[in-house]
Amino acid sequence: MSAARTLVAGVDTSTQACKVVIRDATTGELVRSGRAAHPDGTAVPPAAWEAAFTAAAEEAGGLDDVAALAVGGQQHGMVCLDADGTVVRDALLWNDVRSAGAAADLITELGGGDEAAGRQAWADAVGVVPVASFTGTKLRWLADAEPDNADRTAAVCLPHDWLTWRLSADRRLDTLATDRGDASGTAYWSARTGEYRFDLLELAMRGRRPAVPRVAGPAEQVGVLAGTGALLGPGTGDNAAAALGLAARPGDVIVSIGTSGVVSAVTTTAVADVTGTVAGFADATGNHLPLVATLNAARVLDAAATMLGVDHATLSDLALSAPSGADGLVLVPYLEGERTPNLPDATGALHGLTLRTATPAHLARAAVEGLLCGLADGIEAVVAQGVSVERVLLIGGAARSAAVQQLAPGIFGRPVLVPPPGEYVADGAARQAAWTLSGDAEPPAWDQPGLQAFEAAPATGVRERYAEVRGRTDGQ
Numbered sequence: 001m002s003a004a005r006t007l008v009a010g011v012d013t014s015t016q017a018c019k020v021v022i023r024d025a026t027t028g029e030l031v032r033s034g035r036a037a038h039p040d041g042t043a044v045p046p047a048a049w050e051a052a053f054t055a056a057a058e059e060a061g062g063l064d065d066v067a068a069l070a071v072g073g074q075q076h077g078m079v080c081l082d083a084d085g086t087v088v089r090d091a092l093l094w095n096d097v098r099s100a101g102a103a104a105d106l107i108t109e110l111g112g113g114d115e116a117a118g119r120q121a122w123a124d125a126v127g128v129v130p131v132a133s134f135t136g137t138k139l140r141w142l143a144d145a146e147p148d149n150a151d152r153t154a155a156v157c158l159p160h161d162w163l164t165w166r167l168s169a170d171r172r173l174d175t176l177a178t179d180r181g182d183a184s185g186t187a188y189w190s191a192r193t194g195e196y197r198f199d200l201l202e203l204a205m206r207g208r209r210p211a212v213p214r215v216a217g218p219a220e221q222v223g224v225l226a227g228t229g230a231l232l233g234p235g236t237g238d239n240a241a242a243a244l245g246l247a248a249r250p251g252d253v254i255v256s257i258g259t260s261g262v263v264s265a266v267t268t269t270a271v272a273d274v275t276g277t278v279a280g281f282a283d284a285t286g287n288h289l290p291l292v293a294t295l296n297a298a299r300v301l302d303a304a305a306t307m308l309g310v311d312h313a314t315l316s317d318l319a320l321s322a323p324s325g326a327d328g329l330v331l332v333p334y335l336e337g338e339r340t341p342n343l344p345d346a347t348g349a350l351h352g353l354t355l356r357t358a359t360p361a362h363l364a365r366a367a368v369e370g371l372l373c374g375l376a377d378g379i380e381a382v383v384a385q386g387v388s389v390e391r392v393l394l395i396g397g398a399a400r401s402a403a404v405q406q407l408a409p410g411i412f413g414r415p416v417l418v419p420p421p422g423e424y425v426a427d428g429a430a431r432q433a434a435w436t437l438s439g440d441a442e443p444p445a446w447d448q449p450g451l452q453a454f455e456a457a458p459a460t461g462v463r464e465r466y467a468e469v470r471g472r473t474d475g476q
Protein backbone atom coordinates (compact mmCIF):
# COMPACT_ATOMS: atom_id res chain seq x y z
CA MET A 1 0.00 0.00 0.00
CA SER A 2 1.48 3.37 -0.99
CA ALA A 3 1.72 6.17 1.59
CA ALA A 4 -0.97 8.87 1.31
CA ARG A 5 0.30 11.85 -0.62
CA THR A 6 0.21 15.42 0.65
CA LEU A 7 -2.21 17.70 -1.21
CA VAL A 8 -2.32 21.49 -1.59
CA ALA A 9 -5.03 23.74 -3.00
CA GLY A 10 -4.64 26.80 -5.21
CA VAL A 11 -7.46 29.27 -5.84
CA ASP A 12 -7.91 31.85 -8.59
CA THR A 13 -10.61 34.33 -7.59
CA SER A 14 -10.56 36.05 -10.97
CA THR A 15 -12.86 38.53 -12.66
CA GLN A 16 -15.21 36.05 -14.30
CA ALA A 17 -14.90 32.95 -12.14
CA CYS A 18 -13.41 31.17 -9.15
CA LYS A 19 -11.17 28.24 -9.99
CA VAL A 20 -9.80 25.71 -7.50
CA VAL A 21 -7.03 23.20 -8.24
CA ILE A 22 -5.84 20.50 -5.89
CA ARG A 23 -2.33 19.28 -6.57
CA ASP A 24 0.21 16.88 -5.14
CA ALA A 25 2.50 19.03 -2.96
CA THR A 26 5.63 17.14 -4.00
CA THR A 27 5.16 16.52 -7.72
CA GLY A 28 2.60 19.16 -8.62
CA GLU A 29 0.39 16.55 -10.27
CA LEU A 30 -3.20 17.77 -10.76
CA VAL A 31 -5.51 15.67 -8.60
CA ARG A 32 -8.88 17.47 -8.74
CA SER A 33 -10.33 20.82 -9.80
CA GLY A 34 -13.52 22.89 -9.70
CA ARG A 35 -14.90 26.15 -11.00
CA ALA A 36 -17.85 28.48 -10.39
CA ALA A 37 -18.89 31.70 -12.12
CA HIS A 38 -18.73 35.20 -10.63
CA PRO A 39 -21.43 37.79 -11.27
CA ASP A 40 -21.00 40.19 -14.18
CA GLY A 41 -20.28 43.83 -13.57
CA THR A 42 -17.49 46.01 -12.28
CA ALA A 43 -18.96 46.46 -8.77
CA VAL A 44 -19.48 43.15 -7.03
CA PRO A 45 -20.52 42.08 -3.50
CA PRO A 46 -17.50 40.17 -2.12
CA ALA A 47 -19.88 37.58 -0.64
CA ALA A 48 -20.38 36.38 -4.24
CA TRP A 49 -16.68 35.47 -4.40
CA GLU A 50 -16.97 33.44 -1.21
CA ALA A 51 -20.06 31.65 -2.53
CA ALA A 52 -18.28 30.88 -5.82
CA PHE A 53 -15.25 29.64 -3.88
CA THR A 54 -17.44 27.30 -1.82
CA ALA A 55 -19.07 25.92 -4.98
CA ALA A 56 -15.73 25.53 -6.79
CA ALA A 57 -14.11 23.83 -3.77
CA GLU A 58 -17.07 21.46 -3.55
CA GLU A 59 -16.79 20.64 -7.25
CA ALA A 60 -13.10 19.96 -6.58
CA GLY A 61 -14.09 17.31 -4.03
CA GLY A 62 -13.72 19.45 -0.92
CA LEU A 63 -10.70 20.54 1.08
CA ASP A 64 -10.69 18.11 4.02
CA ASP A 65 -7.59 16.30 2.76
CA VAL A 66 -5.68 19.47 1.81
CA ALA A 67 -2.65 20.46 3.92
CA ALA A 68 -2.22 24.03 2.67
CA LEU A 69 -4.11 26.54 0.52
CA ALA A 70 -3.32 29.88 -1.12
CA VAL A 71 -5.43 32.34 -3.08
CA GLY A 72 -4.46 34.23 -6.22
CA GLY A 73 -6.89 36.90 -7.33
CA GLN A 74 -7.84 39.73 -9.63
CA GLN A 75 -5.72 42.70 -8.64
CA HIS A 76 -6.58 46.20 -7.39
CA GLY A 77 -10.24 45.69 -6.39
CA MET A 78 -11.30 47.91 -3.46
CA VAL A 79 -12.80 45.94 -0.57
CA CYS A 80 -13.82 48.22 2.32
CA LEU A 81 -14.54 46.76 5.77
CA ASP A 82 -16.05 48.44 8.81
CA ALA A 83 -14.76 48.00 12.36
CA ASP A 84 -16.68 44.72 12.68
CA GLY A 85 -15.23 43.36 9.47
CA THR A 86 -18.50 43.81 7.56
CA VAL A 87 -18.20 44.84 3.90
CA VAL A 88 -19.11 48.55 3.59
CA ARG A 89 -20.20 48.56 -0.08
CA ASP A 90 -19.81 46.46 -3.22
CA ALA A 91 -16.16 46.06 -4.20
CA LEU A 92 -15.07 48.21 -7.14
CA LEU A 93 -13.08 46.01 -9.51
CA TRP A 94 -9.90 46.76 -11.46
CA ASN A 95 -11.99 47.36 -14.61
CA ASP A 96 -14.34 49.89 -13.01
CA VAL A 97 -13.43 53.29 -14.49
CA ARG A 98 -15.52 55.61 -12.30
CA SER A 99 -12.33 56.73 -10.52
CA ALA A 100 -10.66 58.05 -13.71
CA GLY A 101 -11.15 61.66 -12.59
CA ALA A 102 -9.82 60.83 -9.14
CA ALA A 103 -6.69 59.36 -10.75
CA ALA A 104 -6.09 62.57 -12.71
CA ASP A 105 -6.62 64.65 -9.55
CA LEU A 106 -4.18 62.56 -7.51
CA ILE A 107 -1.48 62.97 -10.17
CA THR A 108 -1.84 66.74 -10.25
CA GLU A 109 -2.08 67.07 -6.47
CA LEU A 110 1.14 65.14 -5.83
CA GLY A 111 2.83 67.30 -8.46
CA GLY A 112 1.80 70.48 -6.64
CA GLY A 113 -0.52 71.39 -9.53
CA ASP A 114 1.83 70.21 -12.27
CA GLU A 115 0.83 67.00 -14.08
CA ALA A 116 4.30 66.06 -15.34
CA ALA A 117 5.80 66.59 -11.90
CA GLY A 118 2.97 64.53 -10.45
CA ARG A 119 3.64 61.60 -12.77
CA GLN A 120 7.29 61.65 -11.80
CA ALA A 121 6.46 61.88 -8.10
CA TRP A 122 4.10 58.87 -8.25
CA ALA A 123 6.56 56.79 -10.30
CA ASP A 124 9.32 57.61 -7.80
CA ALA A 125 7.10 56.91 -4.78
CA VAL A 126 5.32 53.69 -5.71
CA GLY A 127 6.44 52.71 -9.23
CA VAL A 128 3.05 53.44 -10.79
CA VAL A 129 1.22 56.47 -12.15
CA PRO A 130 -2.43 56.45 -11.03
CA VAL A 131 -5.13 55.19 -13.41
CA ALA A 132 -8.69 54.22 -12.57
CA SER A 133 -7.72 50.57 -11.99
CA PHE A 134 -5.59 51.12 -8.91
CA THR A 135 -7.07 50.82 -5.43
CA GLY A 136 -5.85 54.25 -4.28
CA THR A 137 -7.84 56.05 -6.96
CA LYS A 138 -10.96 54.10 -6.00
CA LEU A 139 -10.46 55.23 -2.41
CA ARG A 140 -10.32 58.85 -3.55
CA TRP A 141 -13.56 58.31 -5.49
CA LEU A 142 -15.10 56.83 -2.32
CA ALA A 143 -13.95 59.74 -0.17
CA ASP A 144 -15.57 62.23 -2.57
CA ALA A 145 -18.67 60.36 -3.75
CA GLU A 146 -19.56 58.40 -0.62
CA PRO A 147 -17.96 60.17 2.36
CA ASP A 148 -20.15 58.26 4.84
CA ASN A 149 -18.85 54.97 3.48
CA ALA A 150 -15.31 56.35 3.61
CA ASP A 151 -15.86 57.29 7.28
CA ARG A 152 -17.10 53.75 8.02
CA THR A 153 -14.11 52.13 6.34
CA ALA A 154 -11.90 50.80 9.13
CA ALA A 155 -9.79 48.63 6.84
CA VAL A 156 -9.24 48.32 3.10
CA CYS A 157 -7.97 45.23 1.33
CA LEU A 158 -7.89 43.48 -2.05
CA PRO A 159 -10.01 40.58 -3.35
CA HIS A 160 -7.40 37.90 -2.61
CA ASP A 161 -6.65 39.36 0.85
CA TRP A 162 -10.34 39.36 1.67
CA LEU A 163 -11.02 35.81 0.52
CA THR A 164 -7.96 34.48 2.39
CA TRP A 165 -9.17 36.29 5.52
CA ARG A 166 -12.70 34.96 5.15
CA LEU A 167 -11.34 31.42 4.86
CA SER A 168 -9.17 31.86 7.93
CA ALA A 169 -10.08 30.62 11.39
CA ASP A 170 -9.17 34.04 12.82
CA ARG A 171 -11.17 36.90 11.31
CA ARG A 172 -10.06 39.77 13.47
CA LEU A 173 -9.25 42.80 11.32
CA ASP A 174 -5.64 42.87 12.45
CA THR A 175 -5.05 39.42 10.95
CA LEU A 176 -5.63 40.72 7.40
CA ALA A 177 -2.61 39.88 5.28
CA THR A 178 -1.45 40.43 1.72
CA ASP A 179 1.78 39.93 -0.20
CA ARG A 180 4.20 42.05 -2.22
CA GLY A 181 2.62 41.11 -5.55
CA ASP A 182 -0.85 42.39 -4.76
CA ALA A 183 0.23 45.22 -2.43
CA SER A 184 2.22 46.70 -5.34
CA GLY A 185 -1.04 47.24 -7.25
CA THR A 186 -2.60 49.53 -4.66
CA ALA A 187 -0.63 52.71 -5.50
CA TYR A 188 0.14 53.11 -1.79
CA TRP A 189 2.81 50.42 -1.38
CA SER A 190 6.22 50.57 -3.05
CA ALA A 191 7.75 47.46 -4.65
CA ARG A 192 11.11 49.25 -4.60
CA THR A 193 11.22 49.98 -0.85
CA GLY A 194 8.85 47.27 0.35
CA GLU A 195 6.92 49.78 2.43
CA TYR A 196 3.47 51.30 2.59
CA ARG A 197 3.21 55.00 1.74
CA PHE A 198 0.65 55.95 4.36
CA ASP A 199 0.91 59.57 3.23
CA LEU A 200 -0.45 58.53 -0.18
CA LEU A 201 -3.19 56.43 1.41
CA GLU A 202 -4.20 59.49 3.43
CA LEU A 203 -4.01 61.69 0.33
CA ALA A 204 -6.37 59.28 -1.44
CA MET A 205 -8.76 59.09 1.52
CA ARG A 206 -8.67 62.86 2.17
CA GLY A 207 -7.01 62.47 5.54
CA ARG A 208 -8.61 59.21 6.66
CA ARG A 209 -6.26 56.32 7.41
CA PRO A 210 -7.94 52.90 7.33
CA ALA A 211 -5.98 49.84 8.40
CA VAL A 212 -4.25 47.91 5.61
CA PRO A 213 -3.17 44.26 5.50
CA ARG A 214 0.22 43.21 6.79
CA VAL A 215 2.53 42.43 3.83
CA ALA A 216 3.69 38.85 4.41
CA GLY A 217 6.83 37.31 2.94
CA PRO A 218 6.54 35.20 -0.24
CA ALA A 219 5.89 31.86 1.50
CA GLU A 220 4.92 33.03 4.96
CA GLN A 221 1.99 31.35 6.67
CA VAL A 222 -0.77 33.90 7.33
CA GLY A 223 -3.28 31.71 9.17
CA VAL A 224 -5.08 28.39 9.12
CA LEU A 225 -8.15 27.33 7.16
CA ALA A 226 -11.28 27.43 9.29
CA GLY A 227 -12.63 23.96 9.92
CA THR A 228 -9.59 21.95 8.78
CA GLY A 229 -6.50 23.75 10.15
CA ALA A 230 -4.74 23.61 6.74
CA LEU A 231 -2.00 26.25 6.43
CA LEU A 232 -2.88 29.42 4.55
CA GLY A 233 -0.22 30.91 2.28
CA PRO A 234 -0.18 34.68 1.72
CA GLY A 235 -1.66 34.40 -1.79
CA THR A 236 -0.92 37.05 -4.40
CA GLY A 237 -2.29 38.97 -7.38
CA ASP A 238 -3.33 36.84 -10.32
CA ASN A 239 -0.53 37.93 -12.59
CA ALA A 240 2.15 37.20 -9.99
CA ALA A 241 0.46 33.85 -9.33
CA ALA A 242 0.53 33.00 -13.05
CA ALA A 243 4.26 33.79 -13.17
CA LEU A 244 4.79 31.46 -10.20
CA GLY A 245 2.61 28.78 -11.78
CA LEU A 246 4.70 28.91 -14.94
CA ALA A 247 7.97 29.13 -12.98
CA ALA A 248 8.73 32.22 -15.05
CA ARG A 249 12.31 33.48 -14.88
CA PRO A 250 14.07 36.64 -16.05
CA GLY A 251 13.87 36.65 -19.86
CA ASP A 252 10.29 35.34 -19.88
CA VAL A 253 7.46 37.61 -20.98
CA ILE A 254 3.98 36.33 -20.14
CA VAL A 255 1.08 37.49 -22.28
CA SER A 256 -2.22 36.68 -20.60
CA ILE A 257 -5.48 37.05 -22.51
CA GLY A 258 -8.17 36.74 -19.85
CA THR A 259 -10.72 39.42 -19.01
CA SER A 260 -7.67 41.69 -18.91
CA GLY A 261 -4.89 41.62 -21.46
CA VAL A 262 -1.59 41.54 -19.61
CA VAL A 263 2.05 41.62 -20.60
CA SER A 264 4.36 40.98 -17.65
CA ALA A 265 7.98 39.99 -17.07
CA VAL A 266 9.97 38.79 -14.07
CA THR A 267 12.89 41.12 -13.29
CA THR A 268 15.34 41.40 -10.42
CA THR A 269 15.08 45.19 -10.19
CA ALA A 270 12.13 47.53 -9.74
CA VAL A 271 10.74 49.46 -12.70
CA ALA A 272 9.32 53.00 -12.52
CA ASP A 273 7.82 54.17 -15.84
CA VAL A 274 6.89 57.83 -15.66
CA THR A 275 4.56 57.45 -18.67
CA GLY A 276 2.50 55.03 -16.57
CA THR A 277 2.33 52.47 -19.38
CA VAL A 278 4.35 49.89 -17.45
CA ALA A 279 3.34 49.40 -13.82
CA GLY A 280 6.23 48.64 -11.47
CA PHE A 281 4.65 45.71 -9.63
CA ALA A 282 6.30 43.01 -7.51
CA ASP A 283 6.14 39.27 -8.13
CA ALA A 284 5.38 36.48 -5.65
CA THR A 285 8.95 35.36 -5.02
CA GLY A 286 10.78 38.51 -3.95
CA ASN A 287 11.46 39.76 -7.49
CA HIS A 288 9.62 42.31 -9.60
CA LEU A 289 6.90 42.06 -12.25
CA PRO A 290 6.75 45.09 -14.56
CA LEU A 291 3.36 44.83 -16.22
CA VAL A 292 1.16 46.40 -18.88
CA ALA A 293 -2.58 45.74 -18.57
CA THR A 294 -5.44 46.46 -20.92
CA LEU A 295 -9.13 46.42 -20.01
CA ASN A 296 -10.14 44.72 -23.25
CA ALA A 297 -8.95 41.23 -24.05
CA ALA A 298 -10.85 37.91 -24.14
CA ARG A 299 -14.16 39.73 -24.13
CA VAL A 300 -13.24 41.39 -27.44
CA LEU A 301 -13.45 37.93 -28.98
CA ASP A 302 -16.57 37.15 -26.95
CA ALA A 303 -18.15 40.33 -28.38
CA ALA A 304 -17.05 39.55 -31.94
CA ALA A 305 -18.46 36.03 -31.63
CA THR A 306 -21.74 37.48 -30.35
CA MET A 307 -21.92 40.02 -33.17
CA LEU A 308 -21.40 37.26 -35.72
CA GLY A 309 -23.64 34.78 -33.94
CA VAL A 310 -20.90 32.11 -33.86
CA ASP A 311 -18.94 30.18 -31.24
CA HIS A 312 -15.24 30.67 -30.52
CA ALA A 313 -14.10 27.83 -32.76
CA THR A 314 -15.99 29.30 -35.73
CA LEU A 315 -14.75 32.80 -34.94
CA SER A 316 -11.22 31.45 -35.04
CA ASP A 317 -11.79 29.63 -38.35
CA LEU A 318 -13.29 32.79 -39.84
CA ALA A 319 -10.35 34.92 -38.68
CA LEU A 320 -7.85 32.47 -40.16
CA SER A 321 -9.72 32.44 -43.47
CA ALA A 322 -9.35 36.22 -43.97
CA PRO A 323 -6.20 37.88 -45.33
CA SER A 324 -3.59 39.42 -43.03
CA GLY A 325 -4.66 42.96 -42.21
CA ALA A 326 -8.30 42.12 -43.10
CA ASP A 327 -7.97 44.21 -46.28
CA GLY A 328 -7.72 47.32 -44.12
CA LEU A 329 -10.58 46.62 -41.71
CA VAL A 330 -9.38 47.59 -38.22
CA LEU A 331 -11.13 47.01 -34.90
CA VAL A 332 -9.97 49.32 -32.12
CA PRO A 333 -11.21 47.23 -29.20
CA TYR A 334 -11.91 49.76 -26.46
CA LEU A 335 -15.20 48.12 -25.52
CA GLU A 336 -14.97 48.95 -21.80
CA GLY A 337 -13.03 52.19 -22.08
CA GLU A 338 -9.28 51.53 -21.92
CA ARG A 339 -6.53 51.64 -19.34
CA THR A 340 -3.48 51.29 -21.61
CA PRO A 341 -3.54 53.70 -23.33
CA ASN A 342 -5.33 55.61 -20.58
CA LEU A 343 -8.69 56.35 -22.31
CA PRO A 344 -11.27 55.45 -19.65
CA ASP A 345 -14.19 56.93 -21.61
CA ALA A 346 -13.23 55.53 -25.01
CA THR A 347 -15.47 53.27 -27.04
CA GLY A 348 -14.52 50.78 -29.71
CA ALA A 349 -14.27 51.64 -33.39
CA LEU A 350 -14.44 49.74 -36.64
CA HIS A 351 -12.64 51.47 -39.49
CA GLY A 352 -12.18 50.50 -43.13
CA LEU A 353 -15.61 49.08 -43.89
CA THR A 354 -16.14 48.55 -47.61
CA LEU A 355 -18.24 46.13 -49.60
CA ARG A 356 -15.13 43.94 -49.74
CA THR A 357 -14.45 43.98 -45.98
CA ALA A 358 -18.08 43.70 -44.83
CA THR A 359 -17.81 39.95 -44.26
CA PRO A 360 -17.83 37.80 -41.10
CA ALA A 361 -14.28 36.65 -41.88
CA HIS A 362 -12.92 40.20 -42.11
CA LEU A 363 -14.63 41.21 -38.87
CA ALA A 364 -13.31 38.13 -37.07
CA ARG A 365 -9.80 38.83 -38.34
CA ALA A 366 -9.99 42.49 -37.34
CA ALA A 367 -11.09 41.51 -33.81
CA VAL A 368 -8.18 39.11 -33.31
CA GLU A 369 -5.68 41.51 -34.88
CA GLY A 370 -6.95 44.51 -32.87
CA LEU A 371 -6.63 42.55 -29.65
CA LEU A 372 -3.12 41.35 -30.52
CA CYS A 373 -1.92 44.77 -31.70
CA GLY A 374 -2.70 46.25 -28.26
CA LEU A 375 -0.71 43.45 -26.63
CA ALA A 376 2.18 43.92 -29.08
CA ASP A 377 2.31 47.56 -27.94
CA GLY A 378 2.50 46.21 -24.37
CA ILE A 379 5.47 43.96 -25.20
CA GLU A 380 7.26 46.93 -26.74
CA ALA A 381 6.58 49.07 -23.68
CA VAL A 382 8.06 46.41 -21.39
CA VAL A 383 11.11 46.06 -23.66
CA ALA A 384 11.53 49.86 -23.56
CA GLN A 385 12.01 49.52 -19.79
CA GLY A 386 15.13 47.45 -20.44
CA VAL A 387 13.52 44.02 -20.11
CA SER A 388 15.15 41.39 -22.31
CA VAL A 389 12.84 38.91 -24.01
CA GLU A 390 13.99 35.33 -24.44
CA ARG A 391 10.59 33.62 -24.46
CA VAL A 392 7.00 34.84 -24.91
CA LEU A 393 4.45 32.63 -23.14
CA LEU A 394 0.77 32.93 -24.04
CA ILE A 395 -1.88 32.04 -21.43
CA GLY A 396 -5.46 32.96 -20.39
CA GLY A 397 -8.84 31.87 -21.70
CA ALA A 398 -8.43 33.37 -25.18
CA ALA A 399 -5.02 31.71 -25.63
CA ARG A 400 -7.13 28.64 -26.45
CA SER A 401 -8.14 30.29 -29.73
CA ALA A 402 -6.27 28.79 -32.70
CA ALA A 403 -6.42 32.16 -34.45
CA VAL A 404 -4.80 33.88 -31.48
CA GLN A 405 -2.08 31.22 -31.30
CA GLN A 406 -1.33 31.39 -35.01
CA LEU A 407 -1.54 35.16 -35.52
CA ALA A 408 0.24 36.28 -32.34
CA PRO A 409 3.81 35.48 -33.54
CA GLY A 410 3.40 37.50 -36.74
CA ILE A 411 1.96 40.52 -34.91
CA PHE A 412 4.37 40.31 -31.96
CA GLY A 413 7.30 39.77 -34.35
CA ARG A 414 8.49 36.92 -32.10
CA PRO A 415 7.86 33.21 -31.68
CA VAL A 416 5.22 32.41 -29.08
CA LEU A 417 5.08 29.46 -26.68
CA VAL A 418 1.68 28.17 -25.58
CA PRO A 419 1.38 25.84 -22.59
CA PRO A 420 -1.55 23.42 -22.57
CA PRO A 421 -4.89 25.01 -21.56
CA GLY A 422 -4.83 25.26 -17.79
CA GLU A 423 -5.44 27.39 -14.73
CA TYR A 424 -1.99 28.89 -14.29
CA VAL A 425 -3.09 31.43 -11.68
CA ALA A 426 -4.61 28.73 -9.49
CA ASP A 427 -1.56 26.56 -10.17
CA GLY A 428 0.74 29.35 -8.99
CA ALA A 429 -1.33 29.71 -5.82
CA ALA A 430 -1.09 25.93 -5.28
CA ARG A 431 2.68 26.08 -5.78
CA GLN A 432 2.84 28.88 -3.23
CA ALA A 433 0.78 26.77 -0.80
CA ALA A 434 3.24 23.89 -1.25
CA TRP A 435 6.10 26.33 -0.67
CA THR A 436 4.46 27.60 2.54
CA LEU A 437 4.01 24.01 3.66
CA SER A 438 7.63 23.03 2.97
CA GLY A 439 9.17 26.08 4.59
CA ASP A 440 12.00 25.77 2.02
CA ALA A 441 13.95 28.73 0.67
CA GLU A 442 12.62 28.11 -2.87
CA PRO A 443 9.24 27.03 -4.25
CA PRO A 444 8.97 23.31 -5.06
CA ALA A 445 10.45 22.31 -8.42
CA TRP A 446 7.26 20.98 -9.98
CA ASP A 447 7.35 19.61 -13.53
CA GLN A 448 6.47 22.29 -16.03
CA PRO A 449 4.01 21.62 -18.84
CA GLY A 450 5.27 21.09 -22.39
CA LEU A 451 5.10 24.22 -24.53
CA GLN A 452 3.79 24.33 -28.09
CA ALA A 453 5.84 26.70 -30.24
CA PHE A 454 4.19 28.93 -32.84
CA GLU A 455 6.14 30.93 -35.41
CA ALA A 456 4.99 33.10 -38.28
CA ALA A 457 6.39 35.60 -40.77
CA PRO A 458 6.01 39.20 -39.57
CA ALA A 459 2.50 40.50 -40.28
CA THR A 460 3.72 43.33 -42.45
CA GLY A 461 1.87 46.60 -42.03
CA VAL A 462 -0.79 45.32 -39.62
CA ARG A 463 0.47 47.16 -36.54
CA GLU A 464 1.16 50.30 -38.55
CA ARG A 465 -2.38 50.36 -39.94
CA TYR A 466 -3.79 49.68 -36.46
CA ALA A 467 -1.73 52.55 -35.00
CA GLU A 468 -2.92 54.86 -37.75
CA VAL A 469 -6.59 54.08 -37.12
CA ARG A 470 -6.19 54.19 -33.33
CA GLY A 471 -4.54 57.59 -33.61
CA ARG A 472 -7.32 58.82 -35.87
CA THR A 473 -10.20 57.68 -33.67
CA ASP A 474 -8.53 57.62 -30.24
CA GLY A 475 -11.39 55.23 -29.60
CA GLN A 476 -13.61 58.21 -28.74
Ligand SMILES: Nc1ncnc2c1ncn2[C@@H]1O[C@H](COP(=O)(O)OP(=O)(O)O)[C@@H](O)[C@H]1O
Pocket: 014, 015, 016, 017, 257, 258, 259, 260, 298, 299, 301, 302, 312, 313, 396, 397, 398, 399, 400, 401
Ligand atom coordinates in the same frame (compact mmCIF):
# COMPACT_ATOMS: atom_id res chain seq x y z
N1 LIG B 1 -11.42 29.04 -27.23
C1 LIG B 1 -11.58 30.29 -26.82
N2 LIG B 1 -11.39 31.31 -27.69
C2 LIG B 1 -11.52 32.59 -27.31
N3 LIG B 1 -11.84 32.96 -26.05
C3 LIG B 1 -12.04 32.01 -25.14
C4 LIG B 1 -11.92 30.63 -25.46
N4 LIG B 1 -12.16 29.91 -24.34
C5 LIG B 1 -12.43 30.81 -23.36
N5 LIG B 1 -12.37 32.07 -23.84
C6 LIG B 1 -12.64 33.32 -23.10
O1 LIG B 1 -11.68 33.49 -22.07
C7 LIG B 1 -12.27 34.28 -21.02
C8 LIG B 1 -11.95 33.67 -19.67
O2 LIG B 1 -10.56 33.61 -19.54
P1 LIG B 1 -9.88 33.59 -18.11
O3 LIG B 1 -8.41 33.64 -18.35
O4 LIG B 1 -10.41 32.42 -17.33
O5 LIG B 1 -10.43 34.96 -17.53
P2 LIG B 1 -10.39 35.58 -16.06
O6 LIG B 1 -9.19 34.97 -15.38
O7 LIG B 1 -10.23 37.03 -16.30
O8 LIG B 1 -11.69 35.27 -15.38
C9 LIG B 1 -13.76 34.38 -21.30
O9 LIG B 1 -14.04 35.69 -21.78
C10 LIG B 1 -13.97 33.30 -22.37
O10 LIG B 1 -15.06 33.58 -23.23
Ligand SMILES: O=C(CO)[C@@H](O)[C@H](O)COP(=O)(O)O
Pocket: 014, 015, 016, 073, 074, 075, 076, 094, 133, 185, 237, 238, 239, 258, 259, 260, 261, 262, 291, 293
Ligand atom coordinates in the same frame (compact mmCIF):
# COMPACT_ATOMS: atom_id res chain seq x y z
O1 LIG C 1 -5.73 44.79 -13.42
C1 LIG C 1 -5.07 43.81 -13.72
C2 LIG C 1 -3.60 43.81 -13.66
O2 LIG C 1 -3.06 45.04 -13.34
C3 LIG C 1 -5.79 42.58 -14.17
O3 LIG C 1 -4.91 41.65 -14.69
C4 LIG C 1 -6.58 42.00 -13.04
O4 LIG C 1 -5.67 41.41 -12.15
C5 LIG C 1 -7.66 41.04 -13.53
O5 LIG C 1 -7.19 39.88 -14.11
P1 LIG C 1 -8.06 38.77 -14.85
O6 LIG C 1 -9.24 38.47 -14.00
O7 LIG C 1 -8.36 39.28 -16.19
O8 LIG C 1 -7.15 37.57 -14.93
